[in-house]
Amino acid sequence: MQTALLVGLILAVLWFIEKMLGTPMVIRPIVVSTIIGAVLGDLQTGILVGASLELIFMGFIQVGGAVPPDVLVGAGLGTAFAILSGSGTEAALALALPIALLAQSLKVIVFIVRSWFMDFAMRLAREANIKGLITLNVAGLLLQCAMYFVVGFVAILFGSSAVESFVNNIPKTIMNGLEVAGGLLPAVGFALLLLPMMKKTNILYFLLGFALFAYMELPILGITLFGVVLAFIIVYEMKGKEMDVAVAEGSTNVDDEEDLFDV
Amino acid sequence: MSDEKKKLNKDEKKLMREIFWSSFMLEASYNYERQQALGFSIGMWPAIKRYYKNKNDQAEALERHMNIFNTTPHVVTTITGVATALEKEASQNPKFDKNIINNVKIGLMGPFAGIGDSLFWGTIRIIAVGIGLSLAQQGSILGPILFLLLFNVPHMVIRYYGGVVGYKFGTKIMDQANNSGIMQKISKGATIVGLMVIGAMTASMVKLESSLVFNVGGEKIPMQDYLNQIFPLLLPLLYTIFMYYLLKKGMKPTAILLITIVVGIGGSLLGII
Numbered sequence: 158m159q160t161a162l163l164v165g166l167i168l169a170v171l172w173f174i175e176k177m178l179g180t181p182m183v184i185r186p187i188v189v190s191t192i193i194g195a196v197l198g199d200l201q202t203g204i205l206v207g208a209s210l211e212l213i214f215m216g217f218i219q220v221g222g223a224v225p226p227d228v229l230v231g232a233g234l235g236t237a238f239a240i241l242s243g244s245g246t247e248a249a250l251a252l253a254l255p256i257a258l259l260a261q262s263l264k265v266i267v268f269i270v271r272s273w274f275m276d277f278a279m280r281l282a283r284e285a286n287i288k289g290l291i292t293l294n295v296a297g298l299l300l301q302c303a304m305y306f307v308v309g310f311v312a313i314l315f316g317s318s319a320v321e322s323f324v325n326n327i328p329k330t331i332m333n334g335l336e337v338a339g340g341l342l343p344a345v346g347f348a349l350l351l352l353p354m355m356k357k358t359n360i361l362y363f364l365l366g367f368a369l370f371a372y373m374e375l376p377i378l379g380i381t382l383f384g385v386v387l388a389f390i391i392v393y394e395m396k397g398k399e400m401d402v403a404v405a406e407g408s409t410n411v412d413d414e415e416d417l418f419d420v
Numbered sequence: 421m422s423d424e425k426k427k428l429n430k431d432e433k434k435l436m437r438e439i440f441w442s443s444f445m446l447e448a449s450y451n452y453e454r455q456q457a458l459g460f461s462i463g464m465w466p467a468i469k470r471y472y473k474n475k476n477d478q479a480e481a482l483e484r485h486m487n488i489f490n491t492t493p494h495v496v497t498t499i500t501g502v503a504t505a506l507e508k509e510a511s512q513n514p515k516f517d518k519n520i521i522n523n524v525k526i527g528l529m530g531p532f533a534g535i536g537d538s539l540f541w542g543t544i545r546i547i548a549v550g551i552g553l554s555l556a557q558q559g560s561i562l563g564p565i566l567f568l569l570l571f572n573v574p575h576m577v578i579r580y581y582g583g584v585v586g587y588k589f590g591t592k593i594m595d596q597a598n599n600s601g602i603m604q605k606i607s608k609g610a611t612i613v614g615l616m617v618i619g620a621m622t623a624s625m626v627k628l629e630s631s632l633v634f635n636v637g638g639e640k641i642p643m644q645d646y647l648n649q650i651f652p653l654l655l656p657l658l659y660t661i662f663m664y665y666l667l668k669k670g671m672k673p674t675a676i677l678l679i680t681i682v683v684g685i686g687g688s689l690l691g692i693i
Contacts, residue, residue: 176445176447176448176450177444177445177448178444179443179444179445179446179447179493179494179575179579180447180493180494181568181571181572181575182545182548182567182568182571182572183568185549185567187549187552187553187556187563187564187567188564188567188568191556191561191563191564200561201559204556204559204560204561204563204564205556205557205559207556207563207564208553208556208557208563211549211553211556212553212625215546215549216673217673218541218545225673226673226674254677254681258674268450268451268452269451269452270451271449271450271451272451272452272453272454274449274451274458275451275453275454275457275458275486278449278454278457278458278486279483279486282461282479282482282483282486283479283482283483284479285475285476285478285479285482287462287465287469287482290458290461290462290482291445291462293449293458294445294448294449294458294459294462295445295448296449297448297449297451297458298445298448298449330688330689331685333688334684334685334686334687334688334689335681335684335685336684336688337627337684337685337687337688337693338680338681338683338684338685339684340626340627340628340684341626341627341628341659341680341683341684342677342680342681342684343622343625343626344622344626344628344656344659344660344663344680345663345673345676345677345680347618347621347622347625347626347660347663348660348661348663348664348666348667348676349667349673350541350542350546350614350618351615351618351660351664352664352667352668353537353538354538354542354611354614354615354618355615355664359611359612359615362611362612362615362616362619363615363616363618363619363622364619365616365619366615366616366617366618366619366620366621366622366623367619367620367622367623367653367657368619368623369616369619369620370619370620370623370624370653371623371651371652371653371657372652375620377547377550377551377554377617377620377621377624378547378550378551380616380617380619380620381547381550381613381616381617381620383616384612384613384615384616384617385609385613387612387613387616388608388609388610388612388613389609391608391609391612392605392608392609
């Protein structure tokens with residue numbers, strides 16, 4: 158009972174912080190799982206599960222209007238179940254994803270309900286009632302926090318024993334398979350990140366970063382620094398060429414050679 | 421140009437701080453109908469209450485900013501800053517066409533979402549994850565702490581100074597930015613760094629190895645050993661590109677997640693990976 162209250166509260170508070178402080182990333186698994194772990198008395202597992210889940214959920218970010226699977230609920234409940242049932246990281250991985258997908262649809266409902274608030278918001282705006290607008294804004298947030306609290310509370314209260322026996326009954330081969338799948342899942346996240354960024358013309362940068370690690374095993378930070386230097390070189394290069402072209406031909410077209418590196 | 425070089429006076433600095441503090445609730449009531457509009461109009465209040473003393477004018481301005489709005493939350497202050505400069509002009513110049521304010525906002529929110537998303541979600545967050553994760557994987561509490569710090573220090577700096585820059589450049593920002601190509605440069609540079617980092621992280625984090633063993637003349641040859649000599653990590657690369665291709669073809673992320681789980685379990689049952 159107490160555990161269920163705590164988990165529900167953590168989910169609600171984290172979401173409140175996330176949206177009151179301008180999206181500071183406190184709902185990412187690396188943070189959520191750590192906090193759940195600390196509160197449930199197993200900080201170490203929390204951190205390790207958080208690291209694994211962060212990889213899998215890396216690409217699930219809210220960009221534009223699309224609603225991604227709910228990482229907060231997925232990571233929070235996945236970690237809580239893994240710790241409460243004493244099963245390791247694999248169990249958290251197996252549970253986090255279906256939970257995140259379920260919670261995604263709850264989020265959609267909140268977004269729809271809050272659309273109905275907008276008529277009221279327009280009325281408040283017409284009265285120049287700024288206090289009312291701020292109250293409404295926070296109320297909309299609290300509605301979602303309450304949703305998270307209920308989800309966390311109910312899931313832990315009724316779910317942990319059910320989830321425990323479910324996890325214990327998963328055959329060994331399936332667990333191995335899930336481990337392999339766990340290694341593969343980050344590919345989906347990275348593909349999602351690449352989707353808006355990568356084009357035929359700039360795939361070389363992706364390959365360069367990949368090859369620097371695959372063949373040389375350079376640290377990510379080192380590769381980032383190479384990237385920054387390369388970006389400077391290319392951006393300045395482009396400036397020189399564009400200006401030349403613009404001066405010479407009065408057009409903004411860039412030559413074919415440059416196309417290969419166009420972003 | 422002289423206007424932009426001019427230092428902000430005391431009241432303007434106070435305004436910048438107010439814009440900074442009012443900007444955090446942008447997405448509190450995010451919804452499908454108007455997205456971040458409620459949060460944005462609240463973020464405009466420091467400007468509105470300063471420039472319009474009449475309640476009707478205040479109401480008109482608040483309503484104006486209740487139009488649908490969506491951008492990367494971390495960079496919103498730049499747009500608030502620009503809109504603030506426009507509201508100031510509108511409050512002083514009766515001939516000023518107030519429609520311009522919303523047009524400029526619409527013109528800004530797209531590019532800023534593009535730059536903001538690739539800068540914050542695609543670059544700063546990925547770097548923070550990359551560094552935080554390597555520590556967290558060893559079970560160190562420094563992992564999550566470093567992750568939050570590495571993300572939020574640039575976040576706060578950009579949130580504050582973005583407002584200052586937006587306000588200073590005012591109406592001219594997009595003109596100038598387009599003329600000198602600053603936007604394209606930032607966007608291009610951020611994409612290059614982002615792609616390289618994603619490439620490196622794909623290589624370090626996606627795990628796929630073949631456990632196939634060929635029998636050649638009684639000698640057992642594990643396929644992965646050969647792959648390692650030619651192109652280590654070729655399989656993770658191919659799989660990631662394949663996922664990208666499926667997304668590009670319009671497949672839903674949740675569908676390819678399920679495919680990946682099936683591939684993982686199926687492949688391991690068949691003993692090929």
